[in-house]
Amino acid sequence: MRAPPSGEQYGIAHRDSEAVVTQVGATLRHYSVGAMDVVDGFGAGRRATDGRGQVLAPWPNRLTDGHYEYRGRPCQAPLNEIGRHDAIHGLVRWLDWTLVERDAAAVTLACAVRPQPGYEWHLHLQVTYALDESGLTVTLEAVNADRDPAPFGVGFHPYLTLGTASIDGLDLTVPAAAFVDPDGPAGVTTSTGVAGTPHDFRQPRRIGPIELDTAFSDLVVGRDGRAVARLGDPADGRSVELWVDHAFRHLMVYTADQVSEPHRRRTAVAIEPMTCPPDAFRTGVDLLELEPGTPWRCSWGLRPVVDPTRLSDAR
Template identity: 55%
Template sequence: MRGTPPSGRQYRIMAAGHEAVVTQVGAGLRECTFDGRPVLDGYDEAERAPDGRGQVLAPFPNRIADGRYTFGGRTCQVAMDEPERGNAIHGMVRWLDWTEVSFTEHDVVLACVLRPQPGFAWELTLQVGYHLDRHGLTVASSATNTGTEPAPFGMGFHPYLGLGAPVDGLELLVPARTHSPVPADRDRRPEPVGVTGTDLDFRSARAVGPTVLDTVFGDLVRGADGRAVVRLTDPVSADGVQLWVDESFPYVMVYSADGVLPVERQRRSLAVEPMTCPPHAFRSGADVVTLAPGESWSGTWGLAAG
């Protein structure tokens, strides 16, 4: 008898020739295709999600130095799951089973309750919904403080955009005026630096080339609808994919996958990560959302062809 996939139940949704696969474990996005063309560098059903691929990052995105932080008079210690760099990484819910709220041909909504524990002393109820239509994929997320004390909160997502070609030859557009280098003192708020005149200025689409990206971009230029749009395009085939974020996500991190394993996966996709706050935010306090008891946060991002 066939065993259960490492990422649990697989939720396949379809609409207008588009398909996506969402996993029970971590409510992650494992696959996405538009008109039969993959736009994500995902992973096989028989694999455990490598390199954060498609994962939901909560109650904090990115990292916490030493896994230790203080909030509301409480000091918490998160497991350091990036021990070689002395960090806790990518939140605390990406390996948990999420509960099905609803599932149709076009949509799936999953939820998770994060209970008080040594790494997070508060209670949050999280919900992530994936919806496909002719315009592409929309991901709507929310968090509600179902505890009795104010709680810190941050959220992110970790899709790897891929077009079936090495990223060096692809063209990238990131509508960001600044990037935020991580300060040596992780308890200090990062100071944004302008991208003008640097190799990190992708406000006009240009080839990625040899540029190594592991970069937090901010001060995003948005349209009248409040969305900021990152684009990755193959100039040979003219295929492309867009990742858009609403105003709930003031940052996107772009990672050129130089350090992933196996080697064959390196620089064949770009992780473009919507984030509510920068790395080590639970240490520095930078843009951490404080949710009062009963208060909710919501944010939306999505993928489209083009």
């Protein structure tokens, strides 16, 4: 029997919540609560496209020309987004991850990043997906197994959905006071305040025709230490929230205008937690430096929300 393109499928469940994580890339292929899909993933007989659900490490997003220098060491990563002449989303999303632990509601997978052209350090990564009453929580631990400090960044790439045919009528909230100017020069991270711009989503705002492939920063954090983004449907009060802990200082928001399958364009919104912005290996902005042997951790999560009053009104 032919194995799925994404390898072994690790299903977890808690009450009416279900998720599936794949061996290839430790990818979040599916997450639903009851009859509601929370992420727009992919089928068991397919591979991930357009970054769907993937872990992005040891750098998230784009690395212009694939070239950078760290502590005097020049590195050249292979280019895998030829049209933009860059290396995108790191090195682990097509690797097989090893099962570490699994129970009914949680699964942990691990991966080793070996020294190679484009990244000359040795890392151990471990990611856990866990379901409980609060939703889905994702925790990643990174350990530098090298003798020297290692540059590091990580991101995740879920596409959030409310099952609508288009995102244009949905409300988006992005808890960010600044964004990276997409028209700025390549390889330069130029932050601009969102106030007075079309990129101000600090309060819920209809998406409409705006096209986003935008890195947001200066995240607004609540009393619980988390920043929370939300995609909501004003027609029935349903929404899905994505929260990040203090490790994530950036959110990439992509309205899926150029995904590879035309029928899936603008049917979901990718809200991507990132520890650093695009090109961080070149600019140094929020680039992490992992000391040998010291574990580093981050967490983020998803949860669907239903407003009973508005849901009743919609009916």
